[in-house]
Amino acid sequence: MKIRSAFTVLALAASLVARVPATRPILGVDPIHIEASASPCRDFYGYANGAFDRKPIPGEYASYGVNQEIDERNFAVLKGILETAARKGGPKGSLTRRVGDFYAAGMDEARIEKAGVRPLAPLFAAIQALKTPTDLMAVLGRLHATGIPAGFGFGIQVDDKDSSAMIASFTQGGLGLPERDYYLRPGQDADGIRQAYEGHVVRIFALAGDSADSAKAQARTVMTLETKLAEASRTLVALRDPEANYHKVARADLPALASLDWNAYFAAVALPPGESHVLVGQPEFYKALAGLMAAEPMAAWQVYLRWHALRSAAPHLGAAFVDENFAFYGKTLSGATELRPRWKRILAAADRALGEDLGQLFVKTAFSPAAKARALEMVHFHKEAMRARILAADWMGQATKAQAIRKLDTMRSKVGYPDRWRDYRSLAVSRRSHALNVQAAAAFDFKRRMAKLGRPADRDEWHMTPQTNNAYYDPSMNEMCFPAGILQPPFFDEKADDAANYGALASTIGHELTHGFDDQGRQYDWQGNLKAWWTSEDAQRFEARAHHIVKQYDAFEVLPGLRINGKLTLGENIADIGGLRISFEAFKLATQGKDLKPIGGFTPEQRFFIAFAQGWRTNQRPEALRLQVASDVHAPVRWRVLGPVADFPEFRKAFGCEPPPAGQSPTAIW
Ligand SMILES: [Zn+2]
Known part of the structure; x- marks a missing residue:
């Protein structure tokens, strides 16, 4: 799944407009943000958004911009x-x-305070009782089935090489910091974050009732064990190679792969006996895990599991836990200074727990049939523009082109909200305990996912809720999804002109469509199977072009000494660069024969590009930038504008810019 931006997820986002009624219209091209003294040719992001850049970031945000306004x-x-x-x-x-009870329980602070850590008592008892590695596997299964990540990752997914089937999938995991390099990277900065994390673990154990000395010793244990898991983990760049992370293993062969009691785990998660195979993304991680389970005392694992149960529950417990959780994950890691108001945190929890219940009520007020029709028409023109780009690609042979066109023709689009809503009737929600509601919802979702095994992949399911301000391309389904939550002004306005809508949605429709043909997406065929469908010459030519994009982004300096990782962000950058070009051509197709006039002193083409750049306006704290560069596959916003316009002749033409120096390699693939 490819999300538009890590900073648009409902759970992370949140402020001002709700309190302040809009006093002026929301425009896709808004002159108020433009810095007229800046040169659009030298720094287009600074030109389009320079005035916005001076706005302070509200305390509860790590980043604040157009996504947070929506x-x-x-x-x-x-x-x-x-x-x-x-x-x-x-x-x-x-x-x-259901929705009302969930919200009421979440807002009932007095009851939440009174309950303390009691909602975790049954899990603590199970952890306390474990004596052997077999027990450990069973408890891990129990935690996973309650939505608590620990030890490793487990889920149900479409089989990458047989997209009609669902399969259980094991991946590396078990860390409390964002990813492995946080444990292993040398340097003062990294040391500081590790110390802050360990201090945070100490304080959470103390809040759970442990003595100061015990909390300190336990935090050391957690850090030591997680560091060993990190050492056994692949880098984020290594995880981007779908073929290298695909290993289908017969259930009977699992003990030979890693000496773990797999059956104890399968019993705990109720894996149906008919499931003959599973995927193990990173086999060496599981070999290392088996070694750690044999070598480390069970007491150390008990400490580790108790920490992860507390870590997952902390945002849903009393104020001291919530504040401590925010102090590390909100302040230290992302730079926010104020906790979001309670209602926003409970709203985010309700979105995770009962997302499509909420969605049914949301779309009634926030998304019209006319909006859906206009968005579908835009998707149509984007696909036509992509067809032209594929046919015109001089580096691609006829055989590969025919397959690419087939993939484009069969690519599905989901717009607004699902046709069939998820049924939550078997999920019990009460006003008695917020933490237990959250646990019950996670358990409901786990069971729902397990029930997919043995059935054909469900092509109607949505992986985002309708109110989500985000979008995705799913390579296994060969489909794009644009929830109602992102088809909102200024990204999309059914009353706006085409230049504004096509420009602002370049980063959404054009971007997601291009994901089907980025360095990962291109490895999946029209049916969603991971399979080599390119001739080897065409694949090599693609890789050579991709290499230029890696180098282009490697050179971008975000903060002094901090550069973008071109390999980590490659797929997103290909989608950003191609997305802008495809949306521009879609805009031309949609407005063919129309007499477009300048508006507010800008030509239609200039408006298209300004809408695109203003669709990224965001101010970020340095902590948030560092977190993003270290752990996110998306480049920070400024470079999501500067990268795509850098080598685009239509952009230069629109603003009368000089051509790039001769001999510079072209960076666009699409
Ligand atoms: Zn993307």
């Missing part, structure tokens, strides 16, 4: 829905009752 408006709609449902309720088992 989020705030979406949140305001959702808040109204949740408050009404909590006040009015509804018949037992009804959608509004």
